[in-house]
Amino acid sequence: MTATTRVCEDDGESRAWKTIWARxxxxxxxxxxxxxxxxxxxxxxxxxxxxxxxxxxxxCHDCAVTPxxxxxxxxxxxxxxxxxxxxxxxxxxxx
Ligand SMILES: [Zn+2]
Ligand SMILES: [Zn+2]
Numbered sequence: 001m002t003a004t005t006r007v008c009e010d011d012g013e014s015r016a017w018k019t020i021w022a023r024x025x026x027x028x029x030x031x032x033x034x035x036x037x038x039x040x041x042x043x044x045x046x047x048x049x050x051x052x053x054x055x056x057x058x059x060c061h062d063c064a065v066t067p068x069x070x071x072x073x074x075x076x077x078x079x080x081x082x083x084x085x086x087x088x089x090x091x092x093x094x095x
Pocket of ligand 2: 082084091092093
């Protein structure tokens with residue numbers, strides 16, 4: 001990630017990428033549920049990925065959330081609450 005300005009997806013304004021990302025993180029915290037195969041699952045917060053996943057004490061290396069926060073959608077660290085696989089690759093949630 002660089003400190004360049006990007007166009008915000010929400011309103012088309014140019015903003016510092018950091019500002020846009022902070023909003024994405026905020027939005028991610030409101031988005032707590034995934035419906036998978038007809039069941040509702042709570043998303044897995046950063047730090048709850050389970051044994052062997054090597055979540056560190058610092059911010060998520062991919063999306064920069066802090067432990068206990070929900071990852072920004074598309075983060076490669078997020079676990080799937082249904083199968084405990086990697087959310088972006090497991091295929092449970094149809095995009
Ligand atoms: Zn993350
Ligand atoms: Zn899954």
